Amino acid sequence: MPRLHRRLLPLAALALGAAFLATPTTAHRAKKKLLVVTVTKGFRHGDSIPVAEKVLAELGAKSGKFEVDYVRTDEEMAQKMTVAALKNYDGVFFASTTGNLPLPDKDGFLAWIKEGHAFCGAHAASDTFHDFPAYIEMIGGEFKTHGAQVEIEGLLEDDSHPATKVFEKKSFKVFDEIYQFKSFDWTKVHALVGMDKHPNSKEPGYYGVSWVKEYGKGRVFYTSLGHRVDVWQKPWYQEHVLGGILWSLKEAKGSAKLPKPDATPAILKK
Template structure:
């Protein structure tokens, strides 16, 4: 009888799970700093993962249109420039910079009003989780502390790549995430250490897995406070350095995290610093062209990590995620 009841209960739970409403994710792709060309690809991939898995639906807070273009660095006098022609370039640049500064102030006001509407707590509190897909800068949330309390209260938070290059002055965000972007060098192929091969997020990552991407150097990171998933024991660009640079970074004996997850109050946080390149996100992006540096299989593995990370953060899947597992 006990066995029958147990089997009946298990079947009932399985059936109810199969017909459970999908979770609701809000994907934010607003940037007030550098804007990655891979954001549109990321938006597409996250929507596809939700649709194919049936685990979640996706709404977006897209980047509003009309951001002014920075005129860039001031002109440098070339060998063919006369004093008069170079003066003309300088004056044109000064005028363009003044126009940009004026337009950018208006743009900042527009972003603030836009985010006050889109990210008001009463409008977003019904979501089960939030994804920062390559966000950058100060996102101008109307109540950033309130947003962090949503995560602490039980919501999911997932960030990819420059999600760590976001809200630097706001330590509440950095503490919640577990680390922040410091710098990066040239794109490079890495073979990250698989710290937790049995974890639901990384179980699809094969031993010896390699990926070509822009690899972040992360600061404000404490091994003891996260469950490490992927990382490096040496600088990702060591092979590209001269002997003096190699000696300097080797002497630091620094650890370079790539991906981790953590509990945050009653909520869960997953971060993956990969995702600068479109071909990391999408197996089909510019297939069979020289622009691809990652095989479709590498992108497929990345997608599997992202999907598993989202489901873990949403508490749809469980895995031992004890902090302090990085040697």
């Protein structure tokens, strides 16, 4: 064998090994991959879910930071949400999921988030897995009830977070179905948006609307807004959601610092 060829063989072997190691699940991707989950086992937001799917794809394309894939059926969940298959994704977005979803490995799913991946949820994502306390702990709050759709004033707890910058340090008004929560402790999340009164009775108190938190090495973003189609279509809501996604995917900087256990929500001090 010519001497030059003998010298090139080790280099070729190294190149082949590097190519083998750079599988789609481990290689650096120019864009993150977000898995949008819209399976429901309870009430289905049949009008807004298709709009949510479309908007999330548009936000990914607009930002240039992520692309989306979908889980719409039990079969797709079984295929794409095993622990092994989740390695193909950087995060998930639960868009008004409800009920006990047929995840192949619920504990494995939460462990995957803790490893450093993103969980984003909108509206009924908190009306999911009521019988799985570890999921409720991860998302930060559990849907309890809602009254008639109503206009509320959203008050900012953190006006510099990527998910709230769109509001330019001002409160905002929105007409939507407004959730109230149980299993919710505002000192265990980093609050973004809240209310200083009950949405329907107007009784004074603290009511969470949107928050973030760290979960192991992973990041969690949740917004309770998004019942209505016209809310998903509003530019400010899309920027709110986009900011939360980018933060969760570690494509944007923002705080997730928890308040002191005896602290009072900032919006109740005003």
